[in-house]
Amino acid sequence: MSYSGTTGDRAFTLDLFSGQADVEGTTPSGEKFRFPAVGQRASAFAGPPEMIYLPAGCRFVAQSSGRARIGIFTAPSRARNPVAYVPGASALKVTVGKGNWTRNVVTSIGNNVAAERLIVGETLNPPGNWSSAPPHKHDTRTGDTEVPMEEIYHFHIDPPQGFGMMRVYTGPGDPEPFDEGLVVEDGDTVLIPRGYHPVAAAPGYRVHYTWGMAGEERRYGAWTEDPKHVWVKTA
Numbered sequence: 001m002s003y004s005g006t007t008g009d010r011a012f013t014l015d016l017f018s019g020q021a022d023v024e025g026t027t028p029s030g031e032k033f034r035f036p037a038v039g040q041r042a043s044a045f046a047g048p049p050e051m052i053y054l055p056a057g058c059r060f061v062a063q064s065s066g067r068a069r070i071g072i073f074t075a076p077s078r079a080r081n082p083v084a085y086v087p088g089a090s091a092l093k094v095t096v097g098k099g100n101w102t103r104n105v106v107t108s109i110g111n112n113v114a115a116e117r118l119i120v121g122e123t124l125n126p127p128g129n130w131s132s133a134p135p136h137k138h139d140t141r142t143g144d145t146e147v148p149m150e151e152i153y154h155f156h157i158d159p160p161q162g163f164g165m166m167r168v169y170t171g172p173g174d175p176e177p178f179d180e181g182l183v184v185e186d187g188d189t190v191l192i193p194r195g196y197h198p199v200a201a202a203p204g205y206r207v208h209y210t211w212g213m214a215g216e217e218r219r220y221g222a223w224t225e226d227p228k229h230v231w232v233k234t235a
Helices: 230-234
Strands: 002-006 010-018 021-026 032-038 051-054 059-063 069-076 084-086 092-096 103-109 118-125 150-158 164-169 179-184 189-192 199-201 206-214
Touching (some): 010 118, 150 164, 150 179, 199 206
Antiparallel strands (some): 002 059, 010 051, 010 069, 021 032, 092 103, 164 199
């Protein structure tokens, strides 16, 4: 397998979902980079990810002698930040929530990388558990509490015939309100332009999703929780 590309006027994050690949290329200044044997997991469920951040203006090639699956998350960028490789051991890992809304969250491209707009990580829901709970949103500037950031989720399900559920809905006062319930299956991708966006795993199935966030102001955790549901944090 071989994939080549240019980042153009966007910054890229490459997430090795599974398999292994050599990634090399050149920066806008002509400096060469090479990361051999990136990726150590057989599936997205087999440990933390390895990710590579590429700034705007790069040329790159990803090559694998076997099967490799790579997700590419991009956002417009004016900066020429350094290329960065983040191994799984260096990613930030936390367990969030409690009870049946406990989940594991890994942030690979965060404050550790000068990425201008992108924040990228992964979330793993145990069977039957919820994430993005209490529901939160980041589509409006609300003082220092919330800043606008678009987001996208790419899902893996284990076993793969399973499914999860996702609700994406707007808050009161949204000029174009919507409320969508979605069945998410293995390989699905959901764009979250705005609104609250909780996820639930069906019983017996683990739900994993890689999430990519981007906004003019890059701050993980700058969101507002749905006031109707924040009580669960103290229950």
